[in-house]
Amino acid sequence: MSKCGNILSQIVTRAIRRCLVGPNQQWRFDPPPQDWTPPPVKQTSLYLHVPFCRNCCPYCPYTKVTYDEMLVGPYTQAALAEVNWWADKIGHAEITSIYIGGGTPTLALDSVARILTLIRKKFRLTGDICIETNPSDVDDITIQKLHDSNVSLVSLGVQSFRSENLKVIGRNYESTVAEHALTLLVNGGFASVNVDLMFALPGQTVGDVIKDLAKATKLGASQITTYPLFTFPYTSIGRYLNLTSVRMPDLRVRRSHYRAITEWCVEHDFKRVSVWGFKRGAVPRYSSVTRDSYIGIGPGAGSHLPDEFVINTFDLNSWIHVMCEGRTAIALRMPFTVEMSNWWWLYWRFYDTRIPMDCFKAYFGKETRKAHRLFRVMELIGFAVHNEGYLELTEPGAFWLHLVQNHFALSYINTLWTQARRVPWPQTVVI
Numbered sequence: 001m002s003k004c005g006n007i008l009s010q011i012v013t014r015a016i017r018r019c020l021v022g023p024n025q026q027w028r029f030d031p032p033p034q035d036w037t038p039p040p041v042k043q044t045s046l047y048l049h050v051p052f053c054r055n056c057c058p059y060c061p062y063t064k065v066t067y068d069e070m071l072v073g074p075y076t077q078a079a080l081a082e083v084n085w086w087a088d089k090i091g092h093a094e095i096t097s098i099y100i101g102g103g104t105p106t107l108a109l110d111s112v113a114r115i116l117t118l119i120r121k122k123f124r125l126t127g128d129i130c131i132e133t134n135p136s137d138v139d140d141i142t143i144q145k146l147h148d149s150n151v152s153l154v155s156l157g158v159q160s161f162r163s164e165n166l167k168v169i170g171r172n173y174e175s176t177v178a179e180h181a182l183t184l185l186v187n188g189g190f191a192s193v194n195v196d197l198m199f200a201l202p203g204q205t206v207g208d209v210i211k212d213l214a215k216a217t218k219l220g221a222s223q224i225t226t227y228p229l230f231t232f233p234y235t236s237i238g239r240y241l242n243l244t245s246v247r248m249p250d251l252r253v254r255r256s257h258y259r260a261i262t263e264w265c266v267e268h269d270f271k272r273v274s275v276w277g278f279k280r281g282a283v284p285r286y287s288s289v290t291r292d293s294y295i296g297i298g299p300g301a302g303s304h305l306p307d308e309f310v311i312n313t314f315d316l317n318s319w320i321h322v323m324c325e326g327r328t329a330i331a332l333r334m335p336f337t338v339e340m341s342n343w344w345w346l347y348w349r350f351y352d353t354r355i356p357m358d359c360f361k362a363y364f365g366k367e368t369r370k371a372h373r374l375f376r377v378m379e380l381i382g383f384a385v386h387n388e389g390y391l392e393l394t395e396p397g398a399f400w401l402h403l404v405q406n407h408f409a410l411s412y413i414n415t416l417w418t419q420a421r422r423v424p425w426p427q428t429v430v431i
């Protein structure tokens with residue numbers, strides 16, 4: 001997205017936010033006060049960020065460094081220290097799920113195993129463990145290690161089975177590597193295997209996308225998550241596209257791909273589980289982002305606590321340094337008002353494409369007027385329907401909502417992550 005596009009995105013998202021959540025909210029992150037400490041928490045999820053990648057893909061905005069074996073030891077020590085730090089502060093909480101992302105967690109599975117052991121000791125783990133995997137790292141040893149750590153849900157970052165598309169996004173392996181990895185995972189005895197696929201890539205046709213869906217399904221994926229290429233200013237995809245004179249597809253292409261994906265998935269017994277995702281059968285749903293509250297371990301990891309959102313320093317060395325000294329790695333904090341918490345909850349239910357109306361009433365209490373008005377407008381224009389106690393998005397509703405959420409994500413993440421990357425301990429960031 002161009003600089004003008006970013007500014008426009010910011011203006012639009014701020015206007016929508018002001019209209020829905022109200023004009024009196026402080027959407028700003030500040031360094032936490034010296035005496036700040038997280039409140040006790042009874043129940044939460046946990047996110048573990050493993051920041052190593054063999055090749056840094058040009059489109060990827062996540063916090064990562066090129067894999068270096070020498071860094072894994074210090075990373076592990078710091079992550080163990082951070083688990084202890086959270087346990088000291090929030091108490092012996094119930095952990096309802098663990099999500100391990102990155103980076104490429106499969107590059108440091110022995111480290112992950114040690115961190116999980118400490119998490120089990122310090123907290124009460126009652127839920128599933130989900131992990132992201134990369135096609136080039138999946139083999140029998142990886143699968144055994146995942147089982148040894150009781151990981152039950154896995155996601156494979158395939159992106160495309162077509163070598164030409166893989167080249168566009170800087171993946172330097174043949175598509176057969178991804179096919180082999182998926183076959184191993186599907187036969188590996190996991191409760192669910194998700195495949196990430198990209199659509200609307202430069203040069204990709206609807207036929208290419210459908211072939212990718214068909215291949216993932218034939219090889220046995222139980223869930224498919226599709227998403228378009230995001231362009232963040234600080235990633236090198238912009239430069240890459242310029243160098244190769246490849247162009248990003250326009251909105252029409254994105255719309256036709258999205259519609260074709262939905263139609264194909266419905267025809268093949270997949271059920272929509274989010275604006276991007278479809279799953280088949282009774283397998284548990286794999287999801288990285290829809291938890292209501294979580295604590296984050298690792299550089300750049302965020303934590304959603306009661307009434308506030310905090311985020312760690314993005315700088316790996318600074319994170320290792322403070323954690324090993326027993327200090328906090330939290331660089332920025334934004335208190336949440338009741339209104340912000342409510343709309344944050346609703347934002348993720350829209351992402352789920354289903355809003356349970358009884359939960360909605362419990363969250364919003366008497367302050368439902370603006371949300372109801374929004375629901376009515378969505379129904380009138382055919383974006384949502386009421387169905388057995390849920391407000392459900394239709395296919396056009398899911399498409400246009402994914403675009404709106406795309407703008408929100410770009411606007412907020414661009415602003416926050418750009419500044420958080422510039423210096424390890426940023427001052428105020430207004431989003």
Ligand code: SF4
Nearest residue numbers: 053056057060102103
């Ligand atoms: S897309 Fe995955 S493998 Fe590529 S740099 Fe990002 S986290 Fe690493």
